[in-house]
Amino acid sequence: MKKCFFITFLLIFTIGTGLHAPSIVEGKVYKTKDDALKEVFPDADAVEKINVFLGKEEQKKIEAMAKSKLESRIFTFYAGRKGNTIAGYAVFGSHVVRTKQEVYMVVINPDSSIRQVEILAFYEPEEYLPSKRWFQRFAGKILDNELWPRRGIIAVTGATLSVNGITQEIRKVLAVFKIMVIKEG
Amino acid sequence: MKVIVKRFLVCMFLIFVMPFVAYAEDDRMKELERKINELSQELQKIKAQEVDKKVNVITQEIEKLKLGAVAEPKYESFAGLGPAASKVYGIEKGISLGGYGEISYSNYRDSTKKDFGDAYRFILYAGYKFNDWILMNTELEFEHAGIGNAQSKESEVYVEFSYLDFLLSKPFNIRAGLLLMPVGFINEFHEPTVYHGVLRPEVETNLIPSTWRELGIMAHGEPIENLTYKIALTNGLRADKFSNSTWIRSSRQQGAKVNADVSAIVANVNYEFIPGLSVGGSYYWGEGSAGKGGDVKASTDKEAEVSLYEVHADFRYKGLELRGLYVAGEVDNENDAFKNDSALKKVGKEVDGWYLQAAYDIFPLIKPGTEMSLSPFIRYEQYDTNKEVISGTHDPTLDKTVITFGFGFKPHPNVVIKADYQWKDTESAKPKGTASGQDANKIDQFNIGAGFIF
Numbered sequence A: 001m002k003k004c005f006f007i008t009f010l011l012i013f014t015i016g017t018g019l020h021a022p023s024i025v026e027g028k029v030y031k032t033k034d035d036a037l038k039e040v041f042p043d044a045d046a047v048e049k050i051n052v053f054l055g056k057e058e059q060k061k062i063e064a065m066a067k068s069k070l071e072s073r074i075f076t077f078y079a080g081r082k083g084n085t086i087a088g089y090a091v092f093g094s095h096v097v098r099t100k101q102e103v104y105m106v107v108i109n110p111d112s113s114i115r116q117v118e119i120l121a122f123y124e125p126e127e128y129l130p131s132k133r134w135f136q137r138f139a140g141k142i143l144d145n146e147l148w149p150r151r152g153i154i155a156v157t158g159a160t161l162s163v164n165g166i167t168q169e170i171r172k173v174l175a176v177f178k179i180m181v182i183k184e185g
Numbered sequence B: 001m002k003v004i005v006k007r008f009l010v011c012m013f014l015i016f017v018m019p020f021v022a023y024a025e026d027d028r029m030k031e032l033e034r035k036i037n038e039l040s041q042e043l044q045k046i047k048a049q050e051v052d053k054k055v056n057v058i059t060q061e062i063e064k065l066k067l068g069a070v071a072e073p074k075y076e077s078f079a080g081l082g083p084a085a086s087k088v089y090g091i092e093k094g095i096s097l098g099g100y101g102e103i104s105y106s107n108y109r110d111s112t113k114k115d116f117g118d119a120y121r122f123i124l125y126a127g128y129k130f131n132d133w134i135l136m137n138t139e140l141e142f143e144h145a146g147i148g149n150a151q152s153k154e155s156e157v158y159v160e161f162s163y164l165d166f167l168l169s170k171p172f173n174i175r176a177g178l179l180l181m182p183v184g185f186i187n188e189f190h191e192p193t194v195y196h197g198v199l200r201p202e203v204e205t206n207l208i209p210s211t212w213r214e215l216g217i218m219a220h221g222e223p224i225e226n227l228t229y230k231i232a233l234t235n236g237l238r239a240d241k242f243s244n245s246t247w248i249r250s251s252r253q254q255g256a257k258v259n260a261d262v263s264a265i266v267a268n269v270n271y272e273f274i275p276g277l278s279v280g281g282s283y284y285w286g287e288g289s290a291g292k293g294g295d296v297k298a299s300t301d302k303e304a305e306v307s308l309y310e311v312h313a314d315f316r317y318k319g320l321e322l323r324g325l326y327v328a329g330e331v332d333n334e335n336d337a338f339k340n341d342s343a344l345k346k347v348g349k350e351v352d353g354w355y356l357q358a359a360y361d362i363f364p365l366i367k368p369g370t371e372m373s374l375s376p377f378i379r380y381e382q383y384d385t386n387k388e389v390i391s392g393t394h395d396p397t398l399d400k401t402v403i404t405f406g407f408g409f410k411p412h413p414n415v416v417i418k419a420d421y422q423w424k425d426t427e428s429a430k431p432k433g434t435a436s437g438q439d440a441n442k443i444d445q446f447n448i449g450a451g452f453i454f
Helices: A002-023 A033-040 A056-066 A132-136 A160-181 B002-071 B083-090 B203-207
Strands: A046-053 A074-082 A085-096 A101-108 A114-122 B094-108 B116-129 B134-143 B156-166 B173-180 B213-224 B227-235 B263-274 B277-289 B304-317 B320-332 B348-360 B373-389 B399-412 B415-426 B445-453
Touching: A033 A074, A033 A085, A033 A101, A033 A114, A033 B002, A046 A160, A046 B002, A056 A160, A074 A160, A074 B002, A085 A114, A085 A160, A085 B002, A101 A160, A101 B002, A114 A132, A114 A160, A114 B002, B173 B227, B203 B320, B203 B348, B203 B373
Parallel strands: none
Antiparallel strands: A046 A074, A074 A085, A085 A101, A101 A114, B094 B116, B094 B445, B116 B134, B134 B156, B156 B173, B173 B213, B213 B227, B227 B263, B263 B277, B277 B304, B304 B320, B320 B348, B348 B373, B373 B399, B399 B415, B415 B445
16 A cells, blocks of 8 residues: 555656656746836837936825835836827836745836736745735725725735735835826825 | 328228127127037036936846846846746845744633643744755744753754755645645644634644644645645654544654654645635545654554544635634554553544634724734634544543634734633533543633744
C-alpha cells in the first residue's frame, strides 16, 4: 500500500515537473509598466505624463482626504489621450506587504472613479496575494468611507496585509488625483 | 564768400541728413532689442526644456526606485526562462522576515481551579528566496515563554513548518519538508488577528489537531480560476499517543525523530464561488504505529489507521463574517496490542464535531473611514472525541458543547486585543468541578488576550 503511494506520488511529481517546468514564465514580475499602459489605453493617440509635486499644505490636505500618511510627495500620472478627450489616467506605485513589495497600477476614470486595479509584481509568497476576482471588485468604487477593508472591500483570510495595504494605497492615489490632477476640492 | 557757402552747406547737410541718420540708428536699436528679446525667449525656452528634462529624469528615477523591474522597458531572457521571470534573478532575492505572537489569561469560573496566564506563542517567520521559483519558508515557534524546561512548565521551541517550495506554474507546484496539513481553517491560518476568540476553536484543536504539521511532499496549485487544491504524502501518526480527550492530538509527530515507517495522505480542495464566499473540504488517511524513528520494531507495537474528513464554508460581506465547519474521524484496523491497551481502548473509534461562528465589525458604525475594528462574535461548538469507543463505554464528559461570546478590538489591522466568555457543558450528569465525581469540562471561563502579526 505504502509503496504504491510513493510510486504514485513520484510519478505525479516527475510527470508534473516535466510538464510544467518549461512553462516557468510566471515570475514575480507579471507585467511591465509600458506593457500595462499599452493594455489600458490601446487606442490612445498619446499617453501623456503628468508629474505631480506636493507641497506641505497639499500633502496635509491629501492625507486628511485619504486618511493615510503619504510616503512620497512625487507622483506620476499617465493620461491616455484620444483626440481632445482623455480616456483615463493610470498611476503606478508600490508598498511593502510583509517585508517584500507589491507593485500595483490603478486606472482612474476622468470622473475619479476606479476603472481597474492590477498587481504588476508581487515578491512575497503568492498565497498572500488576493485573487484576480477580488481586485476586479474595485471597479466603479470611489474615494469614500466604503473604500476600507470589511466595508466596501471584502477581507481575505491569509492575505490581510496585502488587502489592507493595497486599499490604503488606492485611497492615497485617488486623493492625489482629485486634488492635484483634476483640481477637485 | 567761399567759406560762408561751405559752412552753409554743412549746416544744411546736418539739418536735412542727420534726422535720417538718427532714424536709421533708431531702427537698428529696435532691431537689436527685438533680437535680444528673441534670444532671451529662446534662452528661457531652452532653460525650461532643460528643467523639464531634469524633472523627467528625476521622476523616472524615482519611479524606478518605487516600481523596480516593472519600470524597466525591456528584459533580457535568462537561462531559458521567460523574460519577466528572469528579470527577477537580478533583484528581490534574499530573506523575508515576519511573525506573530499571542498572550492570554484565563479565569476559571470555579474556585478549585487556578487561573491561567501564558505568553502562549511567539513565532518568527523567515522566508528565503533563492530565485523567482524556489523559496524556503520557515516558522520558528516559541511556546509558553521560552526554552524548556524550567520547573516543568512545558515550554517549547519548535520549527512549526519548514519547507522548500518549487513554484513551477499556476496549476502545479511542489512543496517539500515539514508541512502544515491542509485541514480546516485554523491549521493553515492561525495568526491571532485572523481568528476570533482568545483561544482557537476547540473543534480545530482537539479533533483537527492544530497546529498539525508533518514531514512530506505536496503538490498544490490553482488549475481552474478560484479553485485551489493541495495533495500531500506525509508520515503517519504515533498510535501509542492517542488519547480519549484529545484524540490524535498527541500523536502528531511534528517533524521530531519521526517514525517514518507509517505514512499518510491528505487532500484538500477550496473553491471561491464569489469574492467573500469560499467552500472547501479535506480528507486524511494515515497509518499509526508506536515508537519513534530508528526504534527497533516489536510485535507489541500498537498499530491503527486513522481517517478524517471535514467540510467548511466562509462568507464575508462588508463587516459580516460567517464561518462553519464539520469534521468527522475514525480509528480503524487496530491490532491486538492497541486494543488490549488499557488507555488506548478508551480512544474514540468514531469522533465528530462542528461549529458555527458569526462576527460583525461595528467600528465603522461608530467612526467611519478608519482602519480600526471592533468585532463582537459568537461561536457555537459541539464535539465528541468519544462518540464510539474501541471497547468499553462512551464517556459523556467528552461530549462537549462550548459557546464563546466576546469581541476583538484592532487599533491597527495587525494588533488585536481580545476578551470573551466561554460557557461549557457536557452530556454527563455530573456536577461541574475538579474533584472526583465532578466534571471539569463543565467549568466556564473568562479569557482576555492580546496578539499581533508583523
